Amino acid sequence: MRVERLSRDKIRFFLSMDDLMERGIEKEDMWQDIPKVHELFNDMMDQAYRELGFEISGPVAVEVFALPAQGMVVVVSRGRTPSRDELDDLDGDELYELEVTLEESDQVVFQFADFEDLVQAAGSSYRLIGSGGSVYAYRDHYYLVLDTEMEAETLQKGIAVLSEYGEASTYTGHVLQEYGKTIWDRDAIGEIVRYFS
The missing domain is CATH 3.30.70 (Alpha-Beta Plaits)
Structure with a gap:
């Protein structure tokens, strides 16, 4: 807690x-x-x-x-x-x-200490959860926001993979949109894989 x-x-x-x-x-x-x-x-x-x-x-x-x-x-x-x-x-x-x-909430938000952790998480989860999501920078961390409109089992597996590289965030997607810097507003996982893998 x-x-x-x-x-x-x-x-x-x-x-x-x-x-x-x-x-x-x-x-x-x-x-x-x-x-x-x-x-x-x-x-x-x-x-x-x-x-x-x-x-x-x-x-x-x-x-x-x-x-x-x-x-x-x-x-x-x-x-x-x-x-x-x-x-x-x-x-x-x-x-x-x-x-x-x-x-x-209908979103899952993960925070990553640095950009490399985010890149690793995106690469590892791409085949499982696809190319969706948004990425924000806020208070010296990177945040991946995913909608939960996917099969429950796929969501659980995706969260397990993302947990290897980051941690669940207490910030909501709305807070990040309002106060954070938008890096990718859609298809973030796909864009990260495309540019960094």
Whole structure:
């Protein structure tokens, strides 16, 4: 589980499939109000406090983005901080109230430390997943964004190959389009293979 600060009142977690499996949580469980999901959220908030000094009390907005075959991105935003009198009136179980939004992404995003890793990943995955995708440069990394409109088994195998060279990213394709530099906006894997293999 990775956590990063987005702003003073907003943080983002990336939960891999392994993080969820270790806790016995399926993606579908995130839609339910069950104890193991509450325990996961409490663990996340403990980690956010330890690593970033991020404390919550009062209203909290939680956005959960399911990433196909990769895990989940969870964005937590603090609302207004309750007054001391309001805190005194709450018992320990009511320290925060959640407003949860759930979405499923139709994209897979991988980040690569350098361009050579991206070239290797494209070459190794080309025969399996074809020539699609977009590539962006952002914050000293390269990002490959793939649509998930392919057979589930092909997608799983493609993700396994890409994982050998990079890692799943917590950024969405929309963030990369907005803030990153577009290298290839379509057919990225095919273009990389054509020029660099």
